[in-house]
Amino acid sequence: MQKIPLGTSGMFVSKVCLGTMTFGDQNNESEAFRLLDYAVERGINFIDTAEIYPVMPQAVTHGLSETIIGNWLKKRGNRDSIVLATKIAGPSRLIPWIRNGKSDLDEHNIRLAVENSLKRLKTEYIDLYQLHWPSRNVPFFGKVIFNPKDERPSVPIEETLGALGKLIEEGKIRHIGISNESAWGLMEFIKIAEMKGLPKIVSIQNAYNLTDRHFEIGMDEICFRENVGLIAYSPLAFGQLTGKYIDNPKIRGRLTLFSADWNAHYRRPAVLEATRQYMQLAREYNMTPAQLALAWCYSRWFIDATIIGATKLDHLKENIDAISISLNDEIVDRINAIHALITNPAL
Ligand code: NAP
DSSP states (O other): OOEEEOTTSOOEEESEEEEOTTBTTTBOHHHHHHHHHHHHHTTOOEEEOOTTOSSSOOTTTTTHHHHHHHHHHHHHTOGGGOEEEEEEOOOOTTOTTSGGGTOOSSHHHHHHHHHHHHHHHTOSOEEEEEESSOSSOOOOSSOOOOOGGGOOOOOOHHHHHHHHHHHHHTTSEEEEEEESOOHHHHHHHHHHHHHHTOOOOOEEEEEOBTTBOGGGTTHHHHHHHHTOEEEEEOTTGGGGGGTHHHHOTTOSSHHHHSOTTTTGGGSSHHHHHHHHHHHHHHHHTTOOHHHHHHHHHHTOTTEEEEEEOOSSHHHHHHHHHGGGOOOOHHHHHHHHHHHHHSOSTTO
């Protein structure tokens, strides 16, 4: 598995990152251990989690994903060979169990969040500490339209960076990243760090897949010019791009298990139509639809690492195997032709 330097961090991460948001809900600890072991066996050294995981977030399962990873790191004794990424929750009314519903990206919350993540992860340091979503009003999680009417007070980016800088000096975190950010936020984090001598973000973790390519509208250029790595999440559009819900709409999986409100953007008729067309294309080239969707992400020049998720070992194998598939110009043209007709249907 190829390892590449993540942004300006100097850390070498596998192009495939293992996502863990199912650990503690859809996957119990022993299943999670098997998925982690297999990922490492295949050369993955990059693991992504978050304080709010597993998803769907609930008070009773809060922190379980980090706890399971911590147990696994301790049992395997392999902390030094893993690049461990986690995230602090931004403000939200939907997670009252996290710091009494007062989570935000200020110094008090960041320090508490880091201390708790370190305990659960049973480690002395976090390699990549990410802000899960911004403090300010920004559209994300399937929304793209900015609405000035939703403006609210937020923590200044300078304060957030200052707090993170102190934790870097203390050795509790090594590098920082943002997530679910807009082009303005991405540039602002970079500009303020430069102007104020604060730490520079090394990565941005945003959604990117065949049904949502909006990162290609300007954000890719910023990442290129500013040397920030894109860590792409939801490469299979929550599993929709595997085609399994088209073959069997009632199949047990994330899109049928969890609230339709939460995953509505990946259930739209236009997403289903695009998926049908990508499925047909995959078949013509003897790939599974999942492999076509993942090979697309793995081969985009602006993606440093793609975070894959799998609840089953055979799915994980299929997803990792896609790293060796190369898409020729003809397939790329056909993918772009579908995209031109059904552009970003998940938005
Ligand atoms: P995804 O690739 O879009 O969806 C993964 C899900 O699709 C799996 O959990 C599985 O769900 C299904 N699946 C995967 N491979 C399959 C296969 N070969 N055949 C059939 N079904 C398959 O990725 P994601 O889970 O949304 O995101 C990956 C990771 O990114 C997460 O674990 C998390 O670390 C990160 N993430 C970050 C954010 C953020 O806000 N920063 C948001 C989302 C995700 P079922 O088995 O339930 O069908």
